[in-house]
Amino acid sequence: MAVTQQLARVSAEYLAACRTRAEESSDGFHQWDPPEADCLDLDWAPALLERACEIAGVSEVHLAALGQATEGGVAMDVRFLNAHPHAIGPFGPAPAALEPLAxxxxxxxxxxxxxxAVLAVLPLDVREAGTLIGHGAEGLVDGPRTYLMGHFEALRGFYAEASQRGFAVVSWWD
Incomplete structure (x- = not known):
């Protein structure tokens, strides 16, 4: 099983309930299990998206937002999700979260x-575009453009719904 970037949009109440369960459990079991409809598997897209945006000259503000979208932030304490033996992301950095305002x-x-516009800057040749992006993009079956478009649109839609619902977003690698 490959380690991939995971996101979940959850309410502050859900996070608080998980935190309380972890604190009250003898082994820190938080019972983290957000609905599948509120989860997004970004595969290995974050680094590729960031690199393509860098190549295209996307502004620092927008690059930072893309990074926050996939890496989370420090404003919300979700350390309880990283406690052994119930860590949700034992293969990467500790889980992180963005609060609803962020x-x-x-x-x-x-x-x-x-x-x-980002994709238009990439070379037309699939292999050349993949090599320019790096991070294994040259081996993507449908090519970097299709892969990046699909994952970026999924990420954007995921955040739009989280924003509309007033949810936090938790990120981790699993």
Whole structure:
């Protein structure tokens, strides 16, 4: 099983309930299990998306928002999700989260990124575009453009809904 970037959009109440269960459990069991409809598997897309945006000259503000969208932030304490033996992301950095206000800001900035313009900067040759992006993009079956478009649109839509619902977003690698 490959280690991939995972996101979940959850309410502050859900996070608080998981935290309380972890604190009250003798072994820190938080019972983290957000609904599948509120989870997003970004595969290995974060590094590829960031690199493509760098190549295209996307602004630092928008690059930072993209990074926050996938890496989370430090404003919310979700350390309880990283406690052994119930860690949700034991193969990568500790889980991180963005609070609802940050989710709204990130969602707005993701909405401003012109992904078509980003992809237009890449070479037309699939292999050449993949080599330029790096991070294994040259081996993507449908090519970097299709892969990046699908994952960026999924990320943008995921954040738009989280923002509309007033949810936090938790990120981890699993």
């Amino acid at each position: 989710v709204r800001q990130v969602s707005g900035l993701l909405g401003e990124i012109d992904v078509q």
